[in-house]
Amino acid sequence: MKVRTALPPAITVIALIAGWQLYTTLSGIDAWLLPSPAGIWQAAVEQRAALTTHTLATAELMLYGFGLGVATGLLVAVVLHLLPVVRSAVYPLLVISQNVPIIALAPLLVIWLGFGIAPKLVVIVLVCFFPIAVATLDGLSRSDALIADYMLMSGANRRQLFTKLQWPHALPTMFSGLKIAATYSVFGAIISEWLGSEEGIGRYMIIQKSAFRADRMFVAIAIVVALALVVFGLVVLLERLTVKGRRRA
Amino acid sequence: MPEHALTVQALDHSFGDLQVLEGIDLTVGKGEFVSVVGPSGSGKSTLFHLIGGLLTPSAGQIAINGEPSVGRRGRIGYMPQQPALMPWRTIQDNVVLAREISRKKVDRAQAREWLARVGLEDFATAYPHQLSGGMQQRVAFLRALLAEQELLCLDEPFSALDAMTRTEMHRWLLDIWEADRRAILFVTHNIEEALLLSDTVYVFTRRPATVLERITVPFGRPRRDEVVDDPEFVKLRRRLTDLLTGSPR
Numbered sequence: 001m002k003v004r005t006a007l008p009p010a011i012t013v014i015a016l017i018a019g020w021q022l023y024t025t026l027s028g029i030d031a032w033l034l035p036s037p038a039g040i041w042q043a044a045v046e047q048r049a050a051l052t053t054h055t056l057a058t059a060e061l062m063l064y065g066f067g068l069g070v071a072t073g074l075l076v077a078v079v080l081h082l083l084p085v086v087r088s089a090v091y092p093l094l095v096i097s098q099n100v101p102i103i104a105l106a107p108l109l110v111i112w113l114g115f116g117i118a119p120k121l122v123v124i125v126l127v128c129f130f131p132i133a134v135a136t137l138d139g140l141s142r143s144d145a146l147i148a149d150y151m152l153m154s155g156a157n158r159r160q161l162f163t164k165l166q167w168p169h170a171l172p173t174m175f176s177g178l179k180i181a182a183t184y185s186v187f188g189a190i191i192s193e194w195l196g197s198e199e200g201i202g203r204y205m206i207i208q209k210s211a212f213r214a215d216r217m218f219v220a221i222a223i224v225v226a227l228a229l230v231v232f233g234l235v236v237l238l239e240r241l242t243v244k245g246r247r248r249a
Numbered sequence: 250m251p252e253h254a255l256t257v258q259a260l261d262h263s264f265g266d267l268q269v270l271e272g273i274d275l276t277v278g279k280g281e282f283v284s285v286v287g288p289s290g291s292g293k294s295t296l297f298h299l300i301g302g303l304l305t306p307s308a309g310q311i312a313i314n315g316e317p318s319v320g321r322r323g324r325i326g327y328m329p330q331q332p333a334l335m336p337w338r339t340i341q342d343n344v345v346l347a348r349e350i351s352r353k354k355v356d357r358a359q360a361r362e363w364l365a366r367v368g369l370e371d372f373a374t375a376y377p378h379q380l381s382g383g384m385q386q387r388v389a390f391l392r393a394l395l396a397e398q399e400l401l402c403l404d405e406p407f408s409a410l411d412a413m414t415r416t417e418m419h420r421w422l423l424d425i426w427e428a429d430r431r432a433i434l435f436v437t438h439n440i441e442e443a444l445l446l447s448d449t450v451y452v453f454t455r456r457p458a459t460v461l462e463r464i465t466v467p468f469g470r471p472r473r474d475e476v477v478d479d480p481e482f483v484k485l486r487r488r489l490t491d492l493l494t495g496s497p498r
Contacts, residue, residue, distance in 0.1 A: 144333065146329055146330075146331050146333040147333045147334075147335060149298075149303060149329065149333075150327060150329050150333045151346075151350060152301075152302075152303055152322055153297075153298075153301030153302065153303055153322060153323075153325065153327045154322070154323055154325075154326075154327060154346075154347045154350045154351065154396060155322045155323015155324070155350055155351050156322075156323075156350045160350055164335075164346070164349070164350075165335070168335070168337050169337075171337070243337070244337050244338075244376070245336050245337040245338065245339070245376035245377070245378070
């Protein structure tokens with residue numbers, strides 16, 4: 001990123017933190033209600049050993065879940081694209097599945113699947129697969145009809161049409177879906193840890209909430225944001241490497 | 250043996266109740282340049298879709314190189330009205346697409362050699378959006394040429410270009426074709442273009458299209474640009490214009 005484009009948001013963030021620090025210092029507000037940025041930083045340093053363990057646990061869960069979510073999303077998109085009958089039968093159900101509140105579904109998943117990693121992965125896959133499936137399906141079905149005509153007249157079969165035209169055409173929209181899913185996967189991991197787990201940032205949040213440690217809650221939030229940015233960044237990097245020859249979505 | 254590159258006999262086609270082509274008879278000899286002129290919407294593109302096997306005619310026969318080809322794809326080199334290049338492929342990878350589809354050996358060196366011959370050597374690894382409209386059409390033409398089919402079908406390839414680029418492209422096409430004589434079926438609504446390029450011109454009527462007249466163009470090869478000022482050329486152009494504007498509507 002160029003300095004000129006990075007500078008305004010950087011100044012905004014610094015100004016916000018400075019204003020926050022100033023307010024907490026001058027108003028003398030209780031730290032359990034609103035901790036100061038300096039206090040939050042101090043909490044982070046004190047807790048760094050525990051935080052590292054929890055963060056690694058969440059990151060691992062999130063990556064497994066995201067990976068499974070991507071695989072599910074792509075599989076759904078390709079199957080629905082290749083089988084229009086299945087598409088018209090299943091598509092409405094997909095949309096409905098997104099209107100079921102995960103918070104309500106999560107306890108049921110624990111009852112069905114136990115306290116292991118399985119229900120947690122299911123939660124993450126449920127929040128991740130939909131944007132990927134919808135975006136990829138859109139990209140697959142909206143490829144250029146003129147190029148398709150050209151390819152057919154040149155003797156292309158269905159497989160060639162898919163691998164040479166529809167799939168490459170769907171990549172940019174697929175990446176739009178991946179970016180949304182990447183940020184959802186962090187939130188999915190946190191919620192799934194609330195279901196009951198030994199470690200993870202979600203677990204850490206619940207403990208600190210009970211202890212009224214607002215400063216540590218803020219540290220946890222910062223870590224969640226950082227995790228989301230890292231996954232998002234990885235997706236953007238992958239997009240740069242694979243999407244060629246035109247402006248990215 | 251006077252086997253033709255393309256023979257079309259008594260070809261009828263309708264879309265539902267709408268009859269588009271009626272009793273079309275047309276031949277393209279080996280190494281012959283044949284144009285079809287007709288008013289817009291006279292079913293010229295439909296004719297190509299039938300020859301290319303994309304559509305099956307309501308009645309009639311199509312033979313390519315003497316072989317019955319109704320409904321058979323992959324037997325022509327096709328250049329559509331729009332370049333229809335894949336935006337994610339480099340120019341050289343676009344040029345080899347037709348060979349890739351027909352599973353012929355993909356020869357990038359040959360592609361680059363041809364790109365150099367048409368003045369695009371610096372663009373071999375560029376992407377389509379970096380090229381002008383005329384350059385993109387040259388690439389689309391090369392892609393059709395390198396399909397190495399006996400018959401090339403060009404569907405109003407220059408209609409989207411400005412007048413100056415179009416004149417340049419005529420010269421360019423003539424030079425290449427006169428060096429590498431392939432059978433060409435060229436569809437256009439531009440009378441001067443048809444006369445300048447072709448050995449034979451078929452005039453189509455409005456829908457349903459029938460062959461109004463078959464005209465043999467009396468000018469030799471290689472054909473010079475100045476032929477357009479020849480009194481014979483002017484007379485033919487007048488006659489074709491009258492035929493087209495006087496055709497029943």
